[in-house]
Amino acid sequence: MINSEKTRAFVRWPYLILGVVSMLFSGIIYAWSILKAPLSAEFGWTASQLSLNFTLTMCFFCLGGLAAGFITKRVSPKLVMIVAAPVACCGFLLASRVTADTLWLLYVGYGMIAGFGIGNAYNAIVSMTNRWYPDKKGVCSGALMMAFGVSSLLLGTLADSLISNAAFGWRKTYIFLGVFLGAVLLLTGILMKLPSSDTVFPDKKASAKKTTVAIGRNYTSGEMLRRVSFWKYCVFNILLAAVGSTMISCARDISLSVGASAALATTLVGVLAVCNGVGRIVCGFLFDTIGRRSTMRAAGCITIIAPTVTLLAVLFRSLPLCVAGMCLCGLSYGFAPTIGSAFVIEFYGVKNFATNFSISNLTLIPASFVATLSGSIVTATGTYIYPFILLIAFSIVSLLTNISITEP
Numbered sequence: 001m002i003n004s005e006k007t008r009a010f011v012r013w014p015y016l017i018l019g020v021v022s023m024l025f026s027g028i029i030y031a032w033s034i035l036k037a038p039l040s041a042e043f044g045w046t047a048s049q050l051s052l053n054f055t056l057t058m059c060f061f062c063l064g065g066l067a068a069g070f071i072t073k074r075v076s077p078k079l080v081m082i083v084a085a086p087v088a089c090c091g092f093l094l095a096s097r098v099t100a101d102t103l104w105l106l107y108v109g110y111g112m113i114a115g116f117g118i119g120n121a122y123n124a125i126v127s128m129t130n131r132w133y134p135d136k137k138g139v140c141s142g143a144l145m146m147a148f149g150v151s152s153l154l155l156g157t158l159a160d161s162l163i164s165n166a167a168f169g170w171r172k173t174y175i176f177l178g179v180f181l182g183a184v185l186l187l188t189g190i191l192m193k194l195p196s197s198d199t200v201f202p203d204k205k206a207s208a209k210k211t212t213v214a215i216g217r218n219y220t221s222g223e224m225l226r227r228v229s230f231w232k233y234c235v236f237n238i239l240l241a242a243v244g245s246t247m248i249s250c251a252r253d254i255s256l257s258v259g260a261s262a263a264l265a266t267t268l269v270g271v272l273a274v275c276n277g278v279g280r281i282v283c284g285f286l287f288d289t290i291g292r293r294s295t296m297r298a299a300g301c302i303t304i305i306a307p308t309v310t311l312l313a314v315l316f317r318s319l320p321l322c323v324a325g326m327c328l329c330g331l332s333y334g335f336a337p338t339i340g341s342a343f344v345i346e347f348y349g350v351k352n353f354a355t356n357f358s359i360s361n362l363t364l365i366p367a368s369f370v371a372t373l374s375g376s377i378v379t380a381t382g383t384y385i386y387p388f389i390l391l392i393a394f395s396i397v398s399l400l401t402n403i404s405i406t407e408p
Contacts, residue, residue, distance in 0.1 A: 012132040015192060016140060019129035020147040022081075022188040025181045026088075026118050026125070027151025029057050030276070033252040033269050034156045038163050038170035043100045047250065051375030054249045056111030058368035062361055064119020068127075069358040077124035081189030084124065085182045088117030092178025096171045114178075121185050122148070123358075128192050149277025149334065153270025160266045218349030224356050232405045233343055234363050236296070237336055239398035240303050241367035243391050244333020247272060247310070249371035251326060254384055258313055258322045268323060272330040279334020287342050296343075299335040300399030306332050307391035314384045337361075347407060370394070 028035075036050045068080050091114025098106045126144060133140035155177070162173040224230050247254075251272050255265035286295040310325030312318065344357050374387035 012195075015129055015132050016143060018188050018192055019125050019140075019144055022121065022125050022184050023144045023147040024151050024154065025184045026121055027148040027273070028155050028159075028177055028181060029061065029115065029118055030149070030248055030273055031152040031156035031159060031269065032057065033248065033250060034152070034160050034163075034266055035170075035174075037252060039098070039106070042170075043098075043103075045103060046375070046379045047253070048372060048375035048379045049103060051249050051372045053106055053111045054245075055368040055372045056107055057115040058245065059365045060112045060115030061119040061122070062364050064116035064121075065123040065361060066119075066358045067116075068120045068123035069355060072124065072127055076194070077128045078189050078192060078194075080120055080124040081128075081185055081192065084117045084120035085186035085189060086117075088114050088121065088185060089178045089182025091115070091117060092174050092181065096174035096178070118181075125188065128194060131194055145280040145334075145337065146277035149280065149330075150270070150274050152273030153267075156269055156273070157266060218351035219347075219356070220352055221355050221359055224344075224348045224352075224359070227347075229347060229405055229407065230360075232401050233347075233360070236300070236398050236402045236405070237340060237360070237363045238367045239394040239401070240299060240339075241333060241336045241364055242370035242394055243303050243307050244276065244329050244336070245364070245367045246371045246374045246387065246391060247306075247326060247329035248276075248333070249375065250378070250384070254310070254314070255319075255322060255326075257384060258317045258319050260319055260322070268326055271323070272326045275327045275330025276334040279331035280338050281334075282331065283335040283338035287338070292339075292342055292346055295335075296339055296402050296405075297399070299332060299339060300395070300402050302328060302335070303332040303395040303398060304392065307388045307395060311385065311388040311392065314388065336364075 032054045036053070039045055040047075040050060064084075068077075068084075071080055091109045091112070094109025094113065095106050098109070129144060130140055159173050159177060162168045162176065163170045168176075219227070251269045252265045255268045256262070260268065283295060283299070286298060290298075306325060306328035309321055309328055313321035313325050340360050340363075341357060344360050345353055348356050370391075374390070377387045377390070378384055
């Protein structure tokens, strides 16, 4: 009997593949700088108007993840996935119907409905897939996060090709993405299973460096919210994520402004996405080798360097510096979710981790508003110089706040 149970545990890779594929499609929200290009060209909408849509997307993505976290305490994540599929699909279908006079429909369809549905699915995918890998949560989470990050490279490039095709255009591209996203999420929800209670998994191997939780008790969400350390972390993470969020929102436009061709600009959006995924894996590795405090400080330093290099690229119209800046911005943005997970566990315990982590992820909402602010500054000044000066200032404050964080 035990051998049979162990065999079942080893036949779990199909669920990881399902999770990776569904995360790959869900990550299409990070390709906004590609998907917004035809809207700007056809309707003449400004950078600030289109940046606001990305802000709304990230807001409702976070709210969808938080809602799913509470819902899955009462119902199966499978049901959440099955419901999230048509919601995300409808969001894209509505966005495909926008006209010059219905910018609000883009905000409601793509930003609110699709963002919320993808946030629901994201939480459910991670929850279900990780249940199959209690002995390899790092490997499982890394694969899922990498897929979510590289979506802009694969699906973004495909979307750009379809948009450029006169016979297809952006409206059909939005419909195509919505239908396939909905189909993949629905299929994943139907096929994904949770392991039974009697499933025996391989023993977790002892790590070379033992990790300990710094606190002696588990904090409830209310107790966590009353800790100064949590609010300092929020300031640190908001300003950290603001740099990557802004770059994701305008990566293609910045590339074009320094002389990149349209095809190369699209590819660089994908490079940014890959670095976002790599940053999550690198951050996990650093936590295992140099610890939380040093990793957070390294992230803060990278986040200062990233907008500085990008500012120099804009000033000197240097494509190589632009590529370097994008890579660094992607890395720093990828650090944010891994840091958040480790910080919440180490400071506030594991018992209430799911809810506490969902609350901490809400820092992405104010971070995304910085992208809207940057878009407004670009519209007013006609240059990316001032937004990146602001981001440098934010990143310095982020590092200083990080240094001041002490254990609760």
